[in-house]
Amino acid sequence: MVSPGSTVSILRDFFFKSPFHTFGMAFILFLLLYFLFASAALFITRFIQSSYKLSGQESYDPAQIRKEIKYSIVSIFIFALQAIFIQVAYVQGWIHINWQINIITLVPQILILFFWNELHFYLCHRLLHVGWWFRKVHKIHHTSYHPSPFSVYSFHWIEAFLLGTVIFLPLFLYPFQYLALLSLPVMSIFLNTLGHWDYDLFPHLKPSSLLKFSYRHAMHHRKVHGNFGFLLPVFDRIFRTGIK
Template sequence: MGARFVEWDAWTVVAAATAWFAALYLLTGAVAWLLTEHVLPGLGIGRRLDPRPVTSAQLRRELRASSLSILVFGIGALIPWLLLRHGWARLAADPPWSQVAIEIGALFLWNELHFYLCHRLLHTRPLRRFHAEHHRSHVPTPWSTYAFHPVEAALLGSVPLLPMLAHDFGFASLLALTVLSIALNNLGHGNYEASRNAPARGWLGASRRHHLHHACYQGNYGFLLEVFDRMFGSVLPLDAADAAIARHGRGRQAPQDQDSPPVRESDAHKDR
């Protein structure tokens, strides 16, 4: 498969990559939505994290923004394709599954670091206007996983480039990175803690950590792991969103139509 990918023309690469990311988004989004809205609540497992309502306007906006991100990802596939075509990067030929497993583990760790660094950059003054689109979803949903500004989509989509220049990965490992990334993204954006204990710890706490990030704007910049937030002092306390949710419960905050701007940094500190 990897050898055929290199031989494709540019239009085929863009079309195939766009179809791949669209399928990932729709399939994982549908599964996550079904689990968090019906299956897990029906089984009495876990809990919804942010009770504020999600409107149809938010969902339509997330789908529109995600469609554009998918197109950006599809076009962005030309970069690794060009690296391979020009010999600046190479694919491992028929690597053993043990090597693929190690590569997937390494790419997982790199994805965590890459996401944290990009996310911190997107919260700086020069770039935060590009991150504003994603933060219009104060209450995250599985459909907000790709709801980015094109600049953010391009930045986050660059995750395989440096590893490809440093190592000859198997094509299956690089494909697995895309699946792993959106699966973890859905875990973080599901607004649902699938744990019998609250608050969940470890990787099961990823959804609570990212829910707090969306509710408070600053803090909890990591993906699945909390290690980089702890390392750089950006962990949010577990009650960080209580004030914002309480204001909604008292009727002071309008329903989440998601056409409002993201929470200001000063407001985030008030809630913390």
């Protein structure tokens, strides 16, 4: 029987064996996450009352979804290319990863990465709404006026690269546990999917409520400027960029 530690060692050695291995595994991982969460969201919406749908449309536009999938696959390709840099940095000893599991420190590390993801997204998103960045880059994402779960990675390749840098700073600053690092893309796409599925399950709450993140991001797609945050409304409050 292969022990959990041996399994981790096998996966670690295979992932960092070569840039090709790293690229392939990262591409497959992001592809699986993308289609898994988007498909799950579509399935769940079958059981949700239509009155919760923000756009009022009965179903998602198939042509829009095809376009979103096309751009998302390009974004996933960019994420996988960025993983090659991580492979090189790890092999060269520029970064370190903790391959042990310690529950006591794992939860705080996941929380730190969660808050960093929120800040990184807000800063990048603000930049993407400035001049050239919006006209030539971020506008592609906003062609999904009524977003769908498949629009979570529907980016220009430059935007995909910019958002994909979220992992770099933590890797160079601290040897996070590998499970904490893996939680980052999972958390990101899970929350991103809920932010783009065009449903508001809490219509009676104020727009500033934590549970209204789906509504806030839907309004961002409608009105374009404002609500630049990811899940938390805190940075929109601090910088007064929230909209209703």
